[in-house]
Amino acid sequence: MQIPVFIINGFLESGKTTFIKETLASEDFNDGSRSLVIACEDGEEEYNEKEMTALNVTVEMVEDAEELTKDFFVEASNRCKAERVFVEFNGMWKLDEFIDSLPNFMEVVQIITLVNAETYDMYLSNMRQVMMDQYKLTEMVIFNRCTKDSDRAAYRRSVKAVNTRAQVYFESSDGSSNEVNEILPFDISKDEIEIADEDFGLWYMDAMDNPDKYDNKIIKTKAVVYKPKQYAKKGMFAPGRFAMTCCVEDVRFIGFRCVCDDVTGKQxxxxxxxxxxxLTARAKSEFCKEYKGQGIVLYAMDIESASKPEDDLVYFN
Structure with a gap:
């Protein structure tokens, strides 16, 4: 039987302990099942032994990443006959290495990253690469302790620049949740939308998040040609741009599937x-395996030569 593993990632004082305690006490998890909590750092908030015992929870403290071996997981889960595992992960450690160290009978079912909005700008300025690494594998990012001055749109873009599929949520200091409405630099109410060079990154993120918004719209944008081998015989290519997600050393290609007819195929x-x-193309919201779900597929209408932009990298802000 596979034991589900829930990983709660984030820096110190991001609210991980509180989040795990509240989750274990919730109706969904307070069902008598035996839970193992692996705490990888010791913050201000602690696990009360009496409360944890009442919830059928065993807590194992880990101080060094090297302790997280397959043998450790086997022994820890056997001691309490764990039916599920919560990991309060240390945001400074390598998450991919941790996942690789899990035994075969454990399966990661969810990764959530918590961020303290009060200290986010400081971490982003001083530890940007570590911060971005936390987002790469996560499924959900929750910014807590947001205030009226928190730049929610910028926070969201910083996550989506690394992981377009991550869900991003915001919680105020009182625990209430709220959404952010992105102000886009182009008019999506028009039937034909022209994307400026500097806006490609914002359009890409919004289109991946909200493909239905662009369904049947005509898109005109400057793009780089990329012809994957698997597209060669299908009359398709992947127009896109190279984007800087974190630093100059962390540049990746972002693009869309684009289908050509006989005329544009010749072009x-x-x-x-x-x-x-x-590229001038009609956008369609379709299921696409490259996107692992719904996304924008472009149908080329015209392809013309274009000059290289002054800055050939795109950004997400």
């Missing part, structure tokens, strides 16, 4: 990978 033949084009 595409004149271009090689990394050539810049001006």
């Amino acid at each position: 595409l033949e004149g271009y090689r990978d990394r050539d810049f084009i001006m």
Whole structure:
């Protein structure tokens, strides 16, 4: 039987202990099942032994990442006959290495990253790479302790720049949740939308999050040609741009599936990978395996040569 593992990631004082305690006491989890909590750091909030015993929870403290071996997980789970595992992960450790160290009978079912909005800007300025690494594998990011001055839109973009599929939520200091409405630099009410060079990153994130918003819209944008081998015989290519998600050393290609007809297919033949084009295409919201779900598929209407932008990288702010 597979034991489900829930990983709660984040820096010290991001609210991980409180989050786990509240989750274990909730109706969904307070069902008598035996839970193992692996706490990888010791913060201000603590696990009360009496409360944990009442919830059928065993807590194991870990001070060093090297302690997290397969043998440790086997022994810890056997001691309490764990039916599920919660991990209060140390945000400074390597999450991918931790996941690789789990035994075969344990399966990660959810990764949630908690962020203290009060200290986020400081961490982003001083430890940007570590912060971005936390987002890469997470399914959900919760910014807590938000105030009226918290730049929710910028926080959301910083997550989506690394992981477009991550869900992002915001909680105020009183625990109430609230959403953010992104102000876009282009008019989505028009039937034809022209994307400026500097706005490609914002459009990409919004289109991946809200594909239905762009369904049947005509999109005109400057893009880099990329012809994956698997597209070669299908009359398709992947127009996109190279984006800087964290620093100059962390650049990746972002793009969309684009389908050509006979005319645009002929036009595409004149271009090689990394050539810049001006693409006019109709967007359709479709299920696509490349996106692992619903996303924008472009249907090329015209492909023209285009000059390289002054800055050929795109950004997410």
